[in-house]
Amino acid sequence: MSDHSHDYPSFNHPAPVPLLFVVFGALIFLTVATVVTSNIELGEFGFIVAMIIATMKAFLVCAFFMHMWWDKGFNVLVFFSSLLFVSLFIGMTLLDTGSYKETIDAFPTTEESSLSTTEY
Amino acid sequence: MNLHLPLLLQSTNEEIIKRVQESTLSGTKVPQSSIEHQGASSFTQFWDSSYWFPEQASTFAPSVDYLFMWIFWVSTIFFIAIVFSMVYFCVKYRRVGGEINPLPSSSHNNLIEIAWSVGPSVLLVYMFFAGAQGYFDSKIASETSEEIQVTASRWNWVFTYPNGDSSSELHLVNGRPTKLIMQSNDVLHSMYIPAFRQKMDIVPGRYTYAYMVPNKTGQYRLSCTEYCGREHSKMRTLAEVHDTDAHRQENTQWIEEEYYPWKNGERIYKINCSGCHKINGEAATGPALNLLYSMKERPLMDGKVTVDEDYVLESIWYPGKKIVEGYGPVSKMNSFKGKLTQDDVSQVIAYLKYLNNPADVAGGDVESGLRAEGGDKSGTAGTIAPNDKDDDGSDET
């Protein structure tokens, strides 16, 4: 592309069209790949594979469709810091609920328990 | 604002005692000791832990009080230092005559900053470890603890003991490690015994546990501290520590020498109904129950109904169907279908009839003798026995 020969304002970085199509192709490929791998019995590993593929797709979308590749470092930092807080949220909550899960499982389920199921 | 001053003076101890007695009869349980305790502790000095805390009645209490007072002193020293220097600077460096003349002084000093960040943290580390230690002490139950089942529901407590007895106050034996296994029938509750420095939420859908070793006989407050709805503040009862098992049993055992349906009905009433339905003629969330069998017909929101067994059963199983005049338009009551069997309801009905006239039901006259006995006991020991407290206003007073 001849984008860079053109005199754009400094904040304007149009993405090259062929690159966008290549990224789209890769995304479709990964989508098909994740469906295919989900049909193979991988056990626990299957979940990890699915997440790795999803993260690869997310990377492609972020980097090229969302122009992160050309964006300011601060904006990228802002966006990824959100993931830090999400993981904190998930991590601590999971740690806690995981440790008292047994007490919930031990409790009679709704149908059997004396918990009132009528509206109060 | 002056409006409240006379009130402050007005509330003499006697008056409070009188009102406590009244309120005790209307369903709230207050340890007798707390009335006297009030006078004593108000005049204790605030630097003594007994100023801040109710008496210590469990093995955890001393460590909690110790840590509290420790933090109290650390905080007080810091606070006095802060306020003293603030006031001192404000007086010494105050602006006089509108002339602005700050003295030359430094505006940053990393050494000082680090010193006053790191210095106090040492104290914080101690607080954390002492707190954590006390916490784990109160969380780890001894192998030999006695297990008491606690069922909380709006707005009642039921404590069931290993021998199958149950009561609406918690009765413990002095020095015996005890594990409370708690469940809730409806919403969140929290079991709090200030004298034991112990508190634990009761979460519906799972069991939670509280552990304690009482070490002083007496009566203590037990309250719900997790907001649970209308009569949250009435969800108070007693925790009583007895010196021997035998003494406890006197309080937890329901007199079983002769079985009469109405007595079981009374027990069912206390566990399930007493939160909303009074038996002293007062209207609460729901209508009072002692008058029910004195009427032939009861006025409803629309029309009337004949008071009979079918009506009572229907009202308990399907509360929304017939709503008593003045309690509508929608019933606030839970359905007890699935919770109370028809047999249970029959016993409740026997109790309702007993409330109207003891002579109507089998064994109704037995009660008077027992009551006299119970009254004597509570008179001498200064306690309130569970089977003769809030039944009706006409008794004893």
Next chain:
Amino acid sequence: MAVADTTDHHDHDHDHHDHDPFIAHHFDGPQQQFDSGKLGIWLFLVTEVLFFSGLFVAYTLYRNHHPEIFELAHHHLDKVLGCLNTIVLLFSSLTMALAVRSAQTGKNKNCELYTLITMVCATIFLGVKAVEYSHKWDLGIFPKYGFNYTPGHHEMGFLGLSPYLIKLSAIPALLLASFAGASVMGKLTDKPAQFKFFMGMAIMVAGYFAGVAGGVVYQNAVDSGHAHLAMSSSPLQLHAATFEENGQHHSHQHSDQHSEGQGHEGGEEHGDDHHDQRHEGSGESMPKSVGAFFSIYYCMTGLHAIHIIGGIVALAWIYYRSQQGHWREDYFGPVDYVGLYWHLVDLIWIYLFPLLYLID
């Protein structure tokens, strides 16, 4: 007190920018405006990520604590439709990126076209989703409380379609009619801008019906021809076999009640019946706890669909401004911001798809 100065203070306001309509007065220039907007939209995306995080936490917890429920439940999600929707969304992301590029290079016509394609993809996605939802509701697959799976049950409405699908499609149909009407009005009253804009809107809404049509054709094929083949391995099907026939009528009524939004009050008695019946009929069959998966499924995909609808509204605004020829090499911010939002919606779907549809 000082002498009041009476000269006009506002002279200096007119110093810079020469009334450029697209540069707000409080910014120093296009660069500052663009940087502000860009940081603003990234921060907005941060709030969106955290907004969805609550549902991801719920998902993680329930999957972690009850993997068997997820194992059992996800078979009811159709991988083919899910994959189709993923591809549609990815394609819309591509066209969105191309729209941004067109705006950056000042090609308003291209931007208009790409925006329209993006919107059509979005409505196709919603159409397919509507088919998925209504198909589940037909089978009594509701969130936890109303969950009452009744295999093989289909209520036929108009044209043999699910009554739920017809209800869901009412608003798009209304929109299609009014947009088409407005477009025709524009033509008749000789307002080309109105004609063009509403024509685009009508095409956009038409995408929904394309999605519905595709989804229904696929679903019917699965239900009739390959039903046994496709579902025979499903644990749901096996469990469901133990379901008693007589339970079905009641349970359907019950779920119907709920779909009409009276779950809270009207459902009281039904709730009781429903529970009793479950005791009689289900035995060890599909536990009601499976509903937990669908609770999370509906919350996640529902919230995602709401974001898609929000995105469509934003895209319609971009579409309008493209038709007005607003974009320049130094002013394309709005397209870029909406684009970032749209890609985020896509990103979330990229994770939702394997998490919900592809559980081993």
Next chain:
Amino acid sequence: MATAEIRNKIFSTPETNYLNCTKGWKSWAFTLDHKRIGVMYLVGVSIALFLAGIFALVLRSHLVKFDSGMLSYDNYNKMFTLHGAVMVFSFIIPSIPAALGNFVLPMMLGAKDVAFPRMNLASFYLWIAGTSCLLMAILFGGGLDTGWTFYTPYSIETETGVIYATFGAFILGFSSIFTGLNFLVTVNTMRSPGQTWFKLPLFLWSLYATSIIQVLATPVLGITLLMLIAEKTMHIGIFDPRYGGDPVLFQHFFWFYSHPAVYIMILPAMGVISELISVYSQKRIFGYSFIAFSSVAIALLGFLVWGHHMFTSGQSPIVTLIFSAITFTVAIPSAVKVFNWLATLFKGSILLNTPMLFALSFIFLFGIGGLTGLFLGALSTDIHLHDTYFVVAHFHFVMVGGTLTALLGGLFHWWPKMFGRMYNDALGRISCALVFIGFNVTFFPQFVMGARGMPRRYASYDPEFQIFHQISTFGAFVLGIGILMAYVVLVYAAFKGPRCGSNPFRAASMEWQSSSPPDFHNFIHQPTMNDPYDFDSQVYDEELDTFIPREFADPDKLPARPEPVHH
């Protein structure tokens, strides 16, 4: 050097200013001017304050007797819920950032407006919509009796207006996000040339830290409340134990927002105090960078401690331990701030006017509030004190003693800038004394009650606590009168007070380089960027009877700069 004519034009009281440049209600309702939005926000949050304050007085009156029948239990429960919900969501969270911050923030940057003025106005209207929705719970929902925390499963079961209220809080959350997002972008992209991060006034650092929390935490409240509404209407079985949900999970969700929200409430107050202490001591703030970073540290640590609201909730012991440990770390940055304020007072030239007295009250009250937090952070004492009046007193010391005092101090400080008129300082000081005394009388007895085992949210209580409740109620009325008096002094000043100059207090941050009240575009002349704590940059001008920047002063009368201090 500027001529007298230019000086007069820039710094004298202008004929037209942001208040009177356009007229009619529409010019306010549709304004995009951050100053007008700030003033409207101020009016709004003040109404919310008085409404919730009246609820509080009703509550306290009810509690005068241990078995008082003044309110039914239901009404008592509704009162404390509405008091809490309106105070938290409609008053404290938007108070300092949205009212004072909106007015001051762009001017401190030398900017004409915030980055997104439309979003700013939208934030205000969302505030109105959210607050109305919250109050609709009273009109159409029969009140709200869940406590402001909306704990499940009670909030799912109760028939009161939970859906109205949660929806209202949801909308208020968006209002808060809009303000925070706007401030973050404004501070990032619209600083004056030469205004580096370390030349920002500390109020902006604290607003920046607050905004980080608003943007990161508030969305979680949004989704939590949406899930609660879904739980209530569709029974999705995530929070409701009757359908296999987990009530403790709700508490995690709720406190993931609401603990950081506590810092949304206190951080801006700390920023205000940093400004006041420094200006009224006429001394460079001590340890600028430590105060600045402690704001950010508090904001970030605030996300790691939410579990300390759940020590007795059935949370697992290991998580409890982690949360307790991190909780203690928050004490450090808070203490650093207090020590630095004290060091700023040292050798200053301290003017004890109304705003300064409020600032000093803040240090006193926040000191108590902060130190009592230690009792609640330590596990074994928290088990005893949790959900008692000790906790009630603790957070009122922080939020009322802290935030409300700082808000009033900030209002007295910036009032001359906002309205160009001076208040009666003597009356202002009396109001401060009333607030200070009333506050302590109200809440100190509650510490004792709490430690002795008086649970919170009780409509009737054991008679041994009656005397404490009576003292507390007495204090509450004094506090109410003090706040009312402060407002009367301010409102009277806004209309009838004597005119004052552009910079009567010799403050050095940029907002004081505008006229009082400011021009519609904030600055008639682009202000010169200078150090916000270099008070020698401002010199007294006799003709204008106010302080003006040194470069505008008459060179003949220019006082010499004192020798800079070396360390």
